[in-house]
Amino acid sequence: MKILVLCTGNSCRSQMAHGFLQSFDKNLTVRSAGTEASGKLNANAVKAMNEIGIDISKHTSDSVDLYLDQEWDYVITVCGGANEACPAFMGxxxxxxxxxxxxPSHAEGSEDFIWSEFIRVRNQIKDAFYKFYQDNIKK
Incomplete structure (x- = not known):
């Protein structure tokens, strides 16, 4: 089973989703990519995942172009609100x-508030991707 998690910057949400899917099932081939890949991971995303025992620090922030010539069982976009355009995958x-x-990387306010946003979104990603995994992969 091959799964590509796609967003714009590939530094935060898609990386966390990638980490969760891989933690649910080591036999999955999971990659994450961005249409405008930042080239680096968000430090708070890495820290939030480490806090629950998932190390994404070795992930790379890659352009979706690396994966266009491959076949995928699932491509999952994780972009959020109305002001954010979800990338399309043409492969x-x-x-x-x-x-x-x-x-969460767009959160503004105190350090405590920003950190709480990373934890909130991390937990939402875990719940949503576990449901996806249960409903679509683990049969």
């Missing part, structure tokens, strides 16, 4: 799904 894919989340 070969059996199932396209959108599971949107707020971008």
């Amino acid at each position: 070969k894919v059996k199932n396209r799904i959108h599971i949107g989340f707020d971008d």
